[in-house]
Amino acid sequence: MTADVVPLPRRRPTLDPMLALTAHGMNAVNAVILERMQSDIPLIPRLAGHLISGGGKRLRPMLTLAGAELVGYQGARHHKLAAAVEFIHTATLLHDDVVDGSELRRGKAAANIIFGNPATVLVGDFLFSRAFELMTEDGSLKVLKILSGASAIIAEGEVSQLTAQRQIETSEERYLQIIGAKTAALFAAASRIGAVVAECGEREEQALDDYGRNLGVAFQLVDDAIDYDSDAAEMGKDRGDDFREGKMTLPVIFAYSRGTPEERKFWQAAIAGHRTSDDDLAEAIALIGKYDAVEATRDRARHFAARAVDAISIFPDGKARAAMAEAAHFAVARGY
Template identity: 55%
Template sequence: MGVVVPLEDERGRSQNAVAQLQALVRDDMEDVNEFIRERMSSDVPMIPELASHLINSGGKRLRPMLTIAASRLCGYTGGDHIKLAASVEFLHTATLLHDDVVDESDLRRGQKTARMVWGNQASVLVGDFLLGRAFRLMVETRSLRALEIIANAASIIAEGEVMQLAAAKDTGTTEDAYMRVIAAKTAALFAAATEVGAVIADRSAGEAAALESYGRNLGIAFQLVDDALDYGGRAASLGKNVGDDFREGKITLPVVLAFRRGGTEERAFWERTLTQGDRREGDLDHAKDLMTKHGAIEDTIARARHYGSIAKDALAIFPDDPYRQALIDLVDFCISRTY
């Protein structure tokens, strides 16, 4: 339906990039996973049961892998990067639990969301439990700066979610306004995950800033591709139902571009389906057709490639080594992914 589909060799290279990163951080990630299992334990049985439902549901652990890779790129040889990586994953999981309640989502990573199994109240409360665990782990590292970075990211993520909620169903949302939303709700955690790698290794402010820039721009590119895939991906590999953003009335960049470029009749369609919530059979296909007509998906991916290039350039300050190359290759994976 007009979505840019990567060529087979590009997909293969991108998947190899993930495998390469996973191989480099495998031992550390085993420690992270063990730490996660240990720290999500509770005398309240529902807490580890619900948390495990999402944490063990097949996610790639991309954000904690970024923390591990960034710390190793900076030559860190201690053990606190494990705690920081686990705290990043706990924070991410907590936001997913909360997001699924706010968005009333039924499916995540191919299975029922926690709220569909245990209810909204339990999902929110277990999310709060995981946030508490995340901050406890950060305190254990005794790095005030790392705590400051991740705590600030948590606040920014919440602000981004509120901004997105305020913009929901508002077809008057501008591209600049939407970019501010994803910079907060998605890119902030990517940026924090990589920046703390330099901080824990006591590297220079310039190197910390470079890794923050890498993570932030990678996160923006990641979310833009996610927006595009919602109108052209596959439910089995996307991790949610295709068209969920459309059904939930979310204003994402493909919608912003198609709305701005469309005529009066087309804008009336977006107003009916997104603002008024009056969606009928065949509307999702028509939405895809309009995006194809106006190049909205292709341009969204082009913007993702732009931010991906910025992310790659940010790593130029570091000498060439396997971790730096894996992080560069990871950008291509995030842009060309089809899951």
């Protein structure tokens, strides 16, 4: 069976198997997170805790734990490293919200709205520093190289996305490169670390890296789709944020490429920032619906999720592999 035709489970996929698989380890990870986000400066734990305790799925650190479980690792090094992964992720979210001027994050006011941009940026820097402390404490240059490399790639991806903003001619290929950097790089690094701490071979490392990378792309594509397919209460951010910010995400790329000349003129004005009202958003959603652009985006996501599942087929059947496969299916089927 090829990667492109791996079927979805018949029941609606959930994260429950992944949560069960990693529950014990996540208790240890959360303890590290709680300890290392503390500071003598009260604003730091207050602001960091606003986001860290804000109901995120913590999927990235779970991938580190699941990868370690998949390869039979028996130690505890991965707990601190999973916490480092979560700190890197949280730091990037704090910085992103400042760059984007976001008002909502995970269904509540974003940190920058409550605490201001300067404090939000600086606490993001603090969390990056904590992440690197945890990496150096681990003592593995290989781990340090993987996670520091991912951090640099994430920053490059964010800058690339910024330069593509309001650029109507952004291609699907360029957009996949952007999300491969800004989202999938950390998924890949988080997954790979499990094989590294277990001292597996390159084949196992690469399989987990491929799993995480493809899962990350699928996850981001579904986020793109949700922005034009759900309400803010469900997805935890303002509907149409991407539209108003002039972001060329895949649903827009599809709708623009398939549109009539008149429809393309609308998209050109909208992405340039001249058509951003609620009525304009409604028109954008109608055009995206007309060309099935949300479903086409989810189809792309299913392709990458199937590749993720295929990547871990080199490992024996078991609870870990099944949980990781279902997590990939969940990433596509979710509505939030």
